[in-house]
Amino acid sequence: VPAAEEVPAAEEVPAAEEVPAAEEVPAAEEVPAAEVPAAESKPSSATFPSHVPYLLIGGGTASFAAARSIRARDPNAKVLIVTEEPDLPYMRPPLSKELWFSDDSSVTETLRFKQWNGKERSIYFQPPSFYIKAEELGSSENGGVAVLTGRKVVHMDVRGNKIKMDDGSEISYDKCLIATGGIPRNLQVIERAGEEVMKRTTLFRKIEDFKALDKVSRNVKSITIIGGGFLGSELACALGRKSSEFGLEVVQMFPEKGNMGKVLPEYLSNWTTERVKRGSFSVTVWFDCEKNANHSKGRQSGRSVGLEPNVDSDFGGYRVNAELQARSNIWVAGDAACFYDIRLGRRRVEHHDHAVVSGRLAGENMTGTSKPYWHQSMFWSDLGPDVGYEAIGIVDSSLPTVGVFAKATAKDTPKAAAEQSGTGIRSESETEDTATSPVASTSPATVVEHKDDYGKGVIFYLRDKVVVGIVLWNVFNRMPVARKIIKDGEEHADLNEVAKLFNIHED
Secondary structure, three states: OOOOOOOOOOOOOOOOOOOOOOOOOOOOOOOOOOOOOOOOOOOOHHHOOOEEEEEEEOOOHHHHHHHHHHHHHOOOOEEEEEOOOOOOOEOOHHHOOHHHHOOOOOHHHHOEEEOOOOOEEEOEOOOHHHOOOHHHHOOOOOOEEEEEOOOOEEEEEOOOOEEEEOOOOEEEEEEEEEOOOEEEOOOHHHHOOOHHHHHOEEEOOOHHHHHHHHHHHOOOOEEEEEOOOHHHHHHHHHHHHHHHHHOOEEEEEOOOOOOOOOOOOHHHHHHHHHHHHOOOOOOEEEOOOHHHHHHHOOOEEEEOOOEEEOOOOOOOOEEOOOOOEEEOOEEEOHHHEEEEEOOOEEEEOOOHHHHHHHHHHHHHHHOOOOOOOOOOOEEEEEOOOOOEEEEEEOOOOOOOEEEEEEOOOOOOOHHHHHHHHOOOOOOOOOOOOOOOOOOOOOOOOOEOOOOOOOOEEEEEEEEOOEEEEEEEEOOOOOHHHHHHHHHHOOEOOOHHHHHHHHOOOOO
C-alpha cells in the first residue's frame, strides 16, 4: 500500500518519539454468544460486487467495530469487509486466556468458552446470520455487512479509489478503512535454522494457531514459549496449568530479566516471574537469555515476541490526523494507525480497547462526522483467574515508577471482579465513563519498593514528574479514575494521596 498523503489535522502538532506498543491486549466488547460460523469458501470474482460504498480492509476487531458503527449511523449502508483469514470477525484475546481454561474437550471446534463470571460465549462477535452474502450486497435494498474471507489485498490505488486482491480481481470504493492489524514477528535465528525447525515453530496470532498449539500440547513432551510479554506470559500460565494433565514440560524464555519486564517495574516483574514458576503453573522460566536461543533446539515452540504492523510508514503505522484520516476518503484504525495522542504524543497502540474505540470512531467519521480521537485506551492481562491487571497510558519499565500496595482480599481477583460486576469483559470501550470527582479513601497509603506481598495496588509511571501511565494491579473497575489522572496531566506532590482515589485500602 503506498504511503498515504497527510491530511492536516485541526491543529498541526509535532511528532513525538514513538512509544513501544504493548504486545497484546485484552478481551472484547460484550456481544451475544454466537454459533460457530462456517468460513465462506473462496468465491470467484463474479460473486461479489465490483464497487462498494464502504470497504473495510482487515477482518479484525477494528473493522467489525467500524462496520457496526457505520450501520448504526447509516442503516442502509452497504459494507464489505475483506480479510485474509478464513474466519468471520472474532475476538483474539480469548486465544491466550479463557479458551485454555475450558473443560470442554471440543473447545477447539466450538470456540466457546466460559468467562470468569461463569457465563458462556463464543469467540465470534456475531453468528453467520448477522452477515449478508457478498453476492447479495450490491442488490440489497437495506444494505448490510458482507465478509469476503480468504482474500489478501495486494495493491491499493489511492487515486483511483480501488484495490486489487491476490487473485487479480478489483473492487472500487467510495470510502475505505485500513485496519490490517499485524503479524507475529519471527526471530531471524529461527528463520535461518531451516525447515526442520520451522516445522516445530508456531507463530501465535490466529484461531488456526490456537488449534495447532492445542494439538501440539497434547502430543509432545515439551513446549518452549519465546516471549515474556502479555501474550507469552498468558500462554505460559495457560499451558503450565495443563502440564500435569498431559505430562508436559513448559519452558518460557525471553531476553528480559523477568516476565513483562518491559512493562512492570523490576520488583513486580520478579514477583510475577516467581508466580509463573511455582504453584499450579510450574513453568520453567529462562530469563536474560537472548544469547542462549539454542537451548530450545528440538522443542516445539509457541512464541510471542511482538507484532510487525501491516503498514508502510516510518512511524510504525499509517500516519493519520485527529479524525483518523490518512486522506480525504481513507481512514485507518486499530494497530495500523499512527495517531496523535493529545497527552502522550504521536503513538501506535496494539490494545484491544483501542481497536474497538478507534474502529468505532473511524466508522462514524466515514459516515460524515468529524470527531477527533481523544480516547485513552486501556488494556489488561490475566495470569489465570487469580491475578490480573489493567493499565492505561505509557507503561514502560524504563520510566520512574511509584507503587502503592495493600493487602489483597478474596474479591481482588479477575474472577471475583467479573462475578461481582456481572460482566465478563473488563473494558471501558463501551461506556467510556469519566471520573469527574472521585472520592478518596481516608485510609493510609504505603509506598512499596521491595516487599514480597503485592496483593493489590497502583503503579504510577512518571515522565517529567507527570503521571503518563498507570497499572492497576488486581484493582478493577477504577479505570475512569486512572483515565482522568492522565487526562489532567498535572504534577502531584504526593502520589500516596493520588492512590487513595482508587480505594485500594478498603475491604
